[in-house]
Amino acid sequence: MVPLKRRLNRIDALAITLSAVIGVGVFRNTGLVLHNAGGFVEATVLWLVVGVLCLGGASLYADLSGRVPEVGGQYAYVRVAFGGRAAFIYGWLNAGVAIPARQATTVAVTVEVLSPWVPLPQRPLAIALLLVLAVLTLGGIRAGAIGQRIFTVGKLAAIAIVVGLAISLGGRESVGYESLEPASFAAAVGAVWYTYLGWQDVVVLAEEVKEPRRALPFVLFGTVLLTMVLYMAIHVTVYVALGGGEEAYGKLPALEVARHALGDTGENLLRGLMLWSMVGVAAIGVLLRPRIAMALARDGLGPRPLTKVSSVGTPYVALSLHVFIALVLVSTGSYKQLLQLISFAMGVMGLFEIASYFVVRRKRPELPTSRLHPWGPIAFLIMSGALCGLGAYSNPMGVLTSFGIIAAIALLYAMTRPKLITPEVPPPGATAGP
Numbered sequence: 001m002v003p004l005k006r007r008l009n010r011i012d013a014l015a016i017t018l019s020a021v022i023g024v025g026v027f028r029n030t031g032l033v034l035h036n037a038g039g040f041v042e043a044t045v046l047w048l049v050v051g052v053l054c055l056g057g058a059s060l061y062a063d064l065s066g067r068v069p070e071v072g073g074q075y076a077y078v079r080v081a082f083g084g085r086a087a088f089i090y091g092w093l094n095a096g097v098a099i100p101a102r103q104a105t106t107v108a109v110t111v112e113v114l115s116p117w118v119p120l121p122q123r124p125l126a127i128a129l130l131l132v133l134a135v136l137t138l139g140g141i142r143a144g145a146i147g148q149r150i151f152t153v154g155k156l157a158a159i160a161i162v163v164g165l166a167i168s169l170g171g172r173e174s175v176g177y178e179s180l181e182p183a184s185f186a187a188a189v190g191a192v193w194y195t196y197l198g199w200q201d202v203v204v205l206a207e208e209v210k211e212p213r214r215a216l217p218f219v220l221f222g223t224v225l226l227t228m229v230l231y232m233a234i235h236v237t238v239y240v241a242l243g244g245g246e247e248a249y250g251k252l253p254a255l256e257v258a259r260h261a262l263g264d265t266g267e268n269l270l271r272g273l274m275l276w277s278m279v280g281v282a283a284i285g286v287l288l289r290p291r292i293a294m295a296l297a298r299d300g301l302g303p304r305p306l307t308k309v310s311s312v313g314t315p316y317v318a319l320s321l322h323v324f325i326a327l328v329l330v331s332t333g334s335y336k337q338l339l340q341l342i343s344f345a346m347g348v349m350g351l352f353e354i355a356s357y358f359v360v361r362r363k364r365p366e367l368p369t370s371r372l373h374p375w376g377p378i379a380f381l382i383m384s385g386a387l388c389g390l391g392a393y394s395n396p397m398g399v400l401t402s403f404g405i406i407a408a409i410a411l412l413y414a415m416t417r418p419k420l421i422t423p424e425v426p427p428p429g430a431t432a433g434p
Contacts, residue, residue, distance in 0.1 A: 012145035025195035036188035051228035056376025062217035072295025073203030081356035084420035100325035104335035140312025151280030158273035166237035300421035345402030347388035
């Protein structure tokens with residue numbers, strides 16, 4: 001097995017993380033949040049509060065990334081905290097089910113936006129896009145990081161254009177629009193929460209980032225803070241530019257701003273940049289997430305061939321497994337139902353990785369404690385638990401299915417009895433390799 005090498009600096013990691021966070025959620029969800037939160041003031045407070053909670057989460061993951069600087073990130077935290085059985089269930093639920101389903105969903109949504117410009121049926125187009133991203137990922141983590149820098153520039157340009165056009169329109173006279181449908185504050189909270197998430201994905205690269213104990217906290221906190229500023233800028237300027245009217249509460253209020261400012265040209269330009277942003281998110285999934293399967297295999301909890309890494313740092317067997325499962329889900333269209341059925345399981349696994357913080361701190365107490373300890377991590381855990389509970393209440397069938405899948409993976413562990421191997425991890429400060 002070719003060892004992973006530290007090829008990424010903190011700017012590479014920051015670009016990757018920003019690209020993982022900023023998709024089209026902020027463009028789609030500003031109107032939804034206004035509608036369900038009950039108005040501008042409530043929505044503004046919600047965007048701010050969730051951002052602050054994510055800072056608490058950033059402190060949690062920054063601490064864990066220093067104590068467990070291993071490939072696989074969250075999976076490694078669960079393994080250190082709760083042992084091989086929990087790591088096996090967490091790892092294979094993610095690597096074998098949830099992550100490929102999310103990848104298939106991202107690709108399918110991207111193709112829905114792309115299809116008006118490409119005269120091909122959506123499923124073949126989705127398959128082609130996924131294969132192209134997989135081939136490009138074979139170029140290695142360094143090439144992938146350069147690509148994500150380019151994607152991130154496009155995402156930031158889209159936000160800058162929306163904010164700039166909104167400011168140029170000035171504040172239209174408020175029409176005092178009020179939603180006629182009952183508001184659902186829980187839906188608003190969920191929309192804001194999931195629009196922010198993605199910043200924690202960078203921790204899977206802990207063995208490939210130079211000086212991770214310095215770089216990863218910088219990236220985690222920097223991403224959350226920058227995202228808060230960008231999201232608040234879009235929320236406020238779009239609302240003011242549209243005069244707080246019905247368009248501000250619509251499905252894509254940012255497009256309305258572009259249309260008012262530049263007509264069809266502005267709308268098409270922004271649609272193109274939104275598509276660019278979505279492709280970047282799809283590329284991130286292929287670039288980062290196969291490393292969980294690789295980490296499982298390296299720890300003795302998966303087939304040994306999954307540990308193979310190319311000379312340019314691509315875990316190509318794990319990548320092939322990830323892409324194969326995603327292709328099956330895209331080809332059959334089963335990813336939609338699968339995500340709905342396992343959403344509760346994904347929430348529970350998220351709680352496990354957050355809870356691992358409190359266990360790992362006791363097992364590996366050598367590093368100083370975050371200044372936000374314990375209230376930041378506790379607040380983040382409570383928020384995650386509340387959303388998981390709301391999801392269970394609204395989707396009881398998903399709860400049953402989730403427990404069934406978890407039980408099946410636990411049974412597989414009991415039948416195979418894989419032997420947990422303590423991985424040989426290079427020192428966090430090492431910079432081996434070019």
